Amino acid sequence: MSDEPEVPALPEYAERVLEVAEMIPPGRVMTYGDVAEWLQEGGPRQVGRVMALYGGGAPWWRVVRSDGALLPGHELRALGHYRAEATPLRTASRQSGTHLPRLDMKQARWDGGGTAGSGGSAQAHTAHT
Numbered sequence: 001m002s003d004e005p006e007v008p009a010l011p012e013y014a015e016r017v018l019e020v021a022e023m024i025p026p027g028r029v030m031t032y033g034d035v036a037e038w039l040q041e042g043g044p045r046q047v048g049r050v051m052a053l054y055g056g057g058a059p060w061w062r063v064v065r066s067d068g069a070l071l072p073g074h075e076l077r078a079l080g081h082y083r084a085e086a087t088p089l090r091t092a093s094r095q096s097g098t099h100l101p102r103l104d105m106k107q108a109r110w111d112g113g114g115t116a117g118s119g120g121s122a123q124a125h126t127a128h129t
Helices: 012-023 032-039 044-057 075-085
Strands: none
Touching: 012 032, 012 044, 032 044
């Protein structure tokens, strides 16, 4: 018998969500709703929960809100990743009340099709977020 505590297994749904996050090419994003639709299971909230609990080792910055806003509390870390990966960003508007840019969802959104470098838009995916 081992003295080490037993690490609970990752739930199957969480494994699947994280696999999708790993598939998203650098410089591209999918919304929480896109990931759920891709999996044909769950919804944006379930995907968000998985990312919050288990996504630290995955490219969490590539799974985003549909409005392009940066993840609250992690804006600067995410922004560093977006800049390093040349993810399309939109400058903050004066009305936004913030200096932080948003993701340019029309250009950055990936539909999961084609090769990792070709991307595409997520027009086939309806945003649920």
